[in-house]
Amino acid sequence: MANFILSGGPGAGKSTLLNALRTAGYHTVDEASRVLIQEQVAQGGHCLPWVDLSCFARLALHRMVADYNQTSTQPGRPVTFFDRGIPDIIAYLRVAGLSVDAAFYQAIQQCPYQKQVFMAPPWESIYINDSERWQTFAEATALHDALVDTYQSLGFTIVPLPLAPVADRVTFIQQTLSALFPTSSQSAGTAHTSQPFIFS
Template sequence: MPNFVISGGPGAGKTTLLNALQTAGYHTVDEASRVLIQEQVAEGGRCLPWVDLPCFARLALHRMIFDYHQTSTQPGSSATFFDRGIPDIVAYLRVAGLPVDSAFYEAVQQYPYQQQVFMAPPWEAIYVNDSERWQTFAEATSLHNALVDTYLSLGFTIVPLPLAPVADRVAFIQQTVSSCNVL
């Protein structure tokens, strides 16, 4: 079963798109970071990206590996779509000017995704802040650029998603995936 990543800066419509893909019958994996932030806040934890990014990055890596293993047990789906991939952690660490431990690069190799990564570009018209999304739109745009650079440096091909309604984005992904001959 092919594993595709949908990435992009915060607030670019990834979660809405993944929900639509799930409705269309695909297996999807929620963004690990959002869930981890909610858990850490509820527990009063300090392993948060704005408090201790290295700690949070390690926690996110473990959750993403767990999620990756879980997808291998999902029957009947022709593809899985991840809301962010392990290279996203590398990008966030790079943006913060922090060292990237070899464990992150090893995980990129051990838990492979399809070469084509769907990248949601910054989209100011839909951008909103919430309890897990604290970045400004300018910061989200900067993160998007870092994500593109990171995925490219790791050998992935970027497939930019159109700034379009979610149904059009789903159709675009379905057409792109079918032309990749992986389904």
Template sequence: MKIERPNFFVITGGPGSGKTTLIDVLAARGFPHVEEAGRRIIREQLRTGGNATHEGDRLAFRDLMFTDAVQTFEARTGLHTPVFFDRGLPDLIGYSRLIGEEVPPPLKEAVTRYRYNNTVFVAPPWEAIYGNDAERKQDFAEAVATHDAIRTAYRDAGYALVELPRAGVEARVDFVLMRAGVQAERRAR
């Protein structure tokens, strides 16, 4: 049975493209949001000495992100206001392809079953703002490859992709809210 949530908006793209900064501003304005699972999992793995990371056991990392993505989707199905997700389930199809692995059938089924708003916002690779940190260790070339794999996965899953402008975070927030049909002034704090 499909679970379609037109109030669930995905913001995706390669690492270092400004997704998380955008989500943080939306959260500060009071919008429900979902943090990127990969960053949360990497922090936990580093804290506990685990190896389920992009640099370690990539399949275990993908599987943890998959479990998290389903759980966070299901946990928010009772919300009727806009919810902004820092990545969605189709990202994991892109990730599987990026690391040269088959897409497991349960992931394919979940992408078909759990449906976000048809409009997916894609942050393009933007070298001027790209940077590494404790959780993001990919170089810019890998960020571009990730972006490309993710775009293909969302397109294949039937989503309409809308590229975010290469602009400051406030302009991006306004763009997302306008395209999502959300009254910005109603939520501004």
């Protein structure tokens, strides 16, 4: 089973791409932070990234690990795409100048992702703010740079997504998967192999 991360600064088109991959038949996991923000706002909670980022980061870590573990127990899904991974939390904490507890690094070891990370670059023409996206475009760009640095420092390889329509991005990802796993054929998100996958 290969667990791929879609990452990037806010408003770079990740969620739209994730939905398109889901429509194409791939197993996907939604971004935990957006759901957590909605839950905290509905509950009148203060564990929000713009109020108490350390508290929010712990919540996000717990949810991401739970999502990962739930996905790992479901057979027949050779490829899963996650909207953000645990290293994203580390990058956000670093940007804020906050300490990163050892639990975050331990979680990455316990929840191994594919080393290739699809990174959505800043894209100003599609950038909009909403109730869960409060950053300016300049802040989103700075977060993108921090994400790239963080993932690379943790041994991941960045695969930049093209600034292109979502259908072209899906095709780009499918071509990347074919290059990574030449012995397998991908059809609507389902892999048919003559031998087991070997993932790095």
